[in-house]
Amino acid sequence: MSDYETVIGLEVHVELATKTKIFCGCSTEFGGEPNTHTCPVCTGMPGSLPVLNKQVLEYAIAVGLATNCDITRYCKFDRKNYFYPDNPQNYQISQLYLPICRNGHVDIKTESGTEKAVRIHEIHMEEDAGKLIHDDWLDASLVDYNRSGVPLIEIVSEPDMRSAEEVIAYLEKLRMTISYLGASDCKLQEGSMRADVNLSVRKVGDTEFGTRTEMKNLNSFKAIARAIAGETERQIDLIESGEKVIQETRRWDDDKEMSYAMRSKEDAQDYRYFPDPDLVPISVSEELLNEIKSREPEFREAKIVRYAEEFGLPEKDILLITENKHLADIFEETVSKGAPAKKVSNWLMVETMRLLKENNLDPEDIRFSPENLASLIELTEKKTVNSTVAKEIFEEMFKSDCDPVKYVEEHGLAMQNDEGALRETIAKVIADNPQSVDDYHNGKEKAIGFLVGQTMKAMQGKCDPGSVNRILKELL
Amino acid sequence: MSKITQMDALTLGKAIAAGEVKVTEATEEYLKSIKESDEKYNCYVTVDEEGAMKSASDVQARIEKGELKSPLAGVPVAIKDNMCTEGLLTTCSSKILYNFVPTYESTAVSKLRDAGAVILGKTNMDEFAMGSTTETSYFGPTKNPANPEHVPGGSSGGSAAAVAAGECAYALGSDTGGSIRQPASYCGVVGIKPTYGTVSRYGLIAYGSSLDQIGPLTRNVSDAAAVLTAIAGHDEKDSTSVNAKAKDYTKALTKDVKDIKIGIPRDYFGEGLDPEVASKVRAAADVLKNAGASVEEFDLSLVNYAIPAYYTIAAAEASSNLERFDGIKYGYRTEDYEGLHNMYKKSRSEGFGAEVKRRIMLGSFVLSSGYYDAYYLKALKVKALIKKAFDEAFAKYDIILGPVAPTPAPKLGESLSDPIKMYLGDIYTISVNLAGLPGISLPCGTSAEGLPIGVQLLADCFEEEKLFRTAYTYEQCK
Incomplete structure (x- = not known):
């Protein structure tokens, strides 16, 4: 087994956090009754025409800049033609010939300390498909086009990764970068980030790549790690027993910890890509690039260094707070209102995390304002309230973002200092x-x-x- | 024809504005005219009697309240059946859309409604605008009102014939390779294909998206200018629509061509051009010369490459554009099928006609892996070269003058048996679409048989005013 090395490249789809779809004004909101977030454009009605949502372009460029890509200054959309009912036009609008970003890289650091750069081949913009629902009762398939036209970017890496650990470090890096940009929440479980794994094996020291397979349906980091281990073993077994790896797409079944062949290269479709004549080519101006660059936030790596220097926080605190940009923003704003950094950090790490967990919420859902957190900390610092009362106030603040000073007055919670x-x-x-x-x-x-x-x-x-x-x- | 149906659109609009004719009266007259002659000509796929009468009384009320100022307010119009009309059957003359009722309106139609137009119905066409005779329609061919044994041309044959037969005051057509200009020429009416991007394509069921353009078919040049004024303009729903200031093309209608330099491409008068057509077109050039324009011949290169380039690009786009007609969401679905792929196959095999299938196959082939560069990309290069040849010509001339079609309208049934011959008939019109230029077809006489002949004027992109001025001068002086 150790004679072999695993070679992995990823295709990562990220759903962008725009309010409206890529080519029409329909809402991208998740859920909703079937076919309620639809219009003639995203249901492929005759005569309808796509118009690019500029926010999609800006997010794609922002991700490209943050991953050190060259931005294609004259880029186009292409049609990928294939028949399937979830694809209302029977072509998907995507980018093949002139994708928006090319030739980038991200630096990763694995748990065990390996540091390397993973090159990005390209990032392109495209539309998501609808959803097929198989109704056993009616013995029919139904289509819901609410997802049709939701904007995606596909980030295609070079085959630069050699282990599941590197893959996960790469995905974590992308997730952190993209969520810091606000371009997506990047949740694997909810499908706003999807990774397809291209994997081959070769003898250590070989310069040629082996035949690769593409694995789909990977819904968690754990599933990805298991799938990589499983596929590596399968390919090595094939080679060792004198058989050949077939270039094909495989579906990972995480419950059975096995993959199944979906389609081989032989029955790969000819997508007949050609430039979409309904969309005019995009010229990315210097001004737009500069504007997007200027909006780039301070990323996690920089924050980790700065928090240690500026606030002297323990590493554990820093890692937790910077895990999420919204959390880091609350931290920084609360500190800027005069609250001591460690106190702020404690409130975020202990009580905030507890309440998020209890209420099954994400840091994005935090509603209390930095002003109110700062004034609550001030109340405890001045010993106007004790810690038990402070926790009670915080729970209310977490629910309704109440003003702690008013709350203390209204409920007569101030300590008797007489x-x-x-x-x-x-x-x-x-x-x-x-x-x-x-x-x-x-x-x-x-x-x-x-x-x-x-x-x-x-x-x-x-x-x-x-x-x-x-x-x-x-x-x- | 009654007195009302004899009027051109602007004259009728004036009479309506002056209160001399009621909109309902005009609409009734046209509906009567359709009843009298459409069995013979088959111009319409759908006549919307009820909708037209309702719209007529609404428009009349709005005119009386002073809400409608357009010179076309109250004037009845026919719409080619590839433009979506909300609540009104829109078939593209295809079985596959035999039951399709859009829930939305095409921008061009919506602009006409805003101007107070009364929509009489939807006109017959070659299936999905693929054809030059209106014979590929699922609903049977339209006949040429000048001689019902002949075709009206196509693909906007129903619209051209309806104007010629007095079954509407004017009509909208679409032109991908000559589909407005050629039927206008065959039927003896005026037809203009505007510069690509002038009229929104939103709601126009696409054939060749990079070539399709909506335009008017009318009794005269003034009507064409008024209709284009009403339907042109930027539309944020169409990325390819040009973001330019709205223009009033009727202001260009002056009888003055003294500053106009006209070029006649020698290549257009070679082999294959009917001598009768050649002499009528040359006579038209003489009329303009006598009116003060300078006229000279020149060599427009690449003429022979236009047809293969056009059929490659248009078919490639069509093969993709027509994928959405799959029997799943709307339109025709086969009765019996086993599984998804069989349903696709049978619905599309039964739903599309022969010419449409031919172009889907051709288009799928030229986009296939391994052929894309050799055919599709090469065709795009030819397209760019043709545009360059026109750019050079327009550096010297304001207007290019030539024939619209090599012959007057052929007899019904003569064309479809030899598609290559039919494609070659597009030689004078298609390079205009490849280059995105505006072109107008004007009646310039009739053949010995009594069939109309048209002359075509072309101008550089967005020079419609020059085109209208020259066309108007010709119309006044001929």
Whole structure:
């Protein structure tokens, strides 16, 4: 087995985060009753014509620039002709001859520390197809064109990867870059990022590539890793037993951990690509390029370095916060409002993560504003509220983005900073609990905890447990 | 013809604006005319009597309220059946769309409705605009009103014949390789193919997308200018529509060609041109010369390469454009089938006619892997060279004058048996589409048999005003 090396190239489809479809004004929103996000254009009605959504072009260029590609300044759309019911025109508008981006690369670093560049052959824009639904009851197939015309980019890498680990590092890198650009949320499970794996094996030291297969239906990083292992083994077994690998498309079944041949090269279709005469060629101006470049955000790598230098945060915090740009944005804005970086980080890492998980939400769904988080932190810093109350306020903020200062006022949650009143209450607690007082004096340190609890209860939580402890010890 | 149906569109529009003729009255007259003669000519696939009468009373009310100012308000029009009309059957004269009722309107039709046009119905055509005689229609051929034993030309034969027969005041056609100009010439009416990109193609069921252009068929040049003014203009729904300022082409209608330099391509008067046609076309040139234009002959190169280049490009685009007709979403689906591929095959085999199938096969072939460079790419190069040849000609001349078709209208049944011969008949018209130029066909006499003959004027891209001015001068002086 170790005599062989695995050679992998990826074709990654990414669904772009535009509000409307690539060639018409229909919504790209997920879900919706079948065929409700449709019009004559995305259902292939006669006489309808496509018009390019400029946002698609801008996202594609942004991804190209971030992955070090050359941007094709004069680019065109081509028609890929094939008959299938989910493809309403029976041709897909894509790019073959002059794709928008070419000759790029991304630098990856694997878990085990390998660093390398993976070259990008091209990135092209295209439209998604509709969805076929097989209805067993009606014994018929139905088509839903809501997805038809949703914009995609396809990122085609060179065969530069040698292991599942590298593949996953490459995909992670793409996911992070593209989601930082806001061009897509890149979710494998939900299909907004799809990877097809082209894989071949060869003896270590060989310069020629072996015959490759293309594997589809990979819905998670784990599935990709398993599929790569499975396909590598299958190909090596074939070669070792004197058989040949056939160039074909295979479908991975992750439950059975096996792949099945879908179609071989022999029955590959002739797509009869030609430039789409309905769409005029696109000239990408210098101004547009500069404008897109100027909007490029600070990417994760840069943030990781800066957060360590500027905020002195532990690596664990930095990695978690920068995992998601929205989270990083909240962090930075909250800090810019004057909150201490580590405190902000704690709120994001602990309470925010807990509530996201409990409510099955993504960081994108966070609704509270950095202003309110900053003022909540200020309330705790000034000891206006204690940590228990702060968590209660935060839960409300997480739900409704309430103003914590107002919330404290409206609910009377401010701590009693009047020491006289506190002393009176403690004196009363001591008087009412002679048994605990005795226990304390007899060396049972734990008894003081009970007395603190009783005091907090009597104060309805609006006091600082530290002060209670101090005064109790003093009075006892 | 009644008094009303004898009027040209602008005259009728004036009478309607002046209150002398009611829109409903004009519409009724035309519907009556259709009833009287369409059984003979078969100009229409669909006559929308109810819709037309309803629209007529609406338009009349709007005119009376002063809401409609267009010179075409209230004037009844016929639309070629490849332009989508909301709620009205649109078939492309094909079995495969025999039941297709669009839920949307083509931009050109919608602009006419905005101008107050009353749509009488949809006119017959060669199936999917593929043909030069209107004989490839699933709904039977249209007959030439000048002589019903002859074809009206095509593919906008129904529109040209309807104008000639007084079954509409004017009509819209589409021109991919001569489909407006050639039937106009055969039927003795005026037809203009505007510069590519002038009229939105949204809602026009595509044949050859890079060549298709909608244009008017009318009784005279003034009507053509008025109709083009109404339908031209940028449309954000069509990326290929030109983003230019709206023009009023009727302002170009002046009798003055003293500054116009006319070139006549010698190559257009060679072998294959009927002597009667040649002499009528030359006589037309003389009329313009006498009116003050300078006229000289020149060599326009590459004429013989236009036909193969055109049929390669148009067929390639058509083979892809017509893929959507698969029996799944709309239109004809075969009765019995086993599985998806059998359904595609049978629906398309039964739904398309012979000429359409021929062009789909030709187009699929030239786009196939291994042939793309040799045929399709080469044809695109020829197209670019033809454009260059015209650019050079228009550096010297304002107008190019020549025949529209080699002969007057052939007899019914003579053309389809020899498709190559039929394709060669497009020689004078198709290079105009390849170069994107505007071209107009004007009646310039009749043959000894009494069949109309047309003369074609071409101008450089977006020089429709020159074209209209020269055409108008000719019409006034002939």
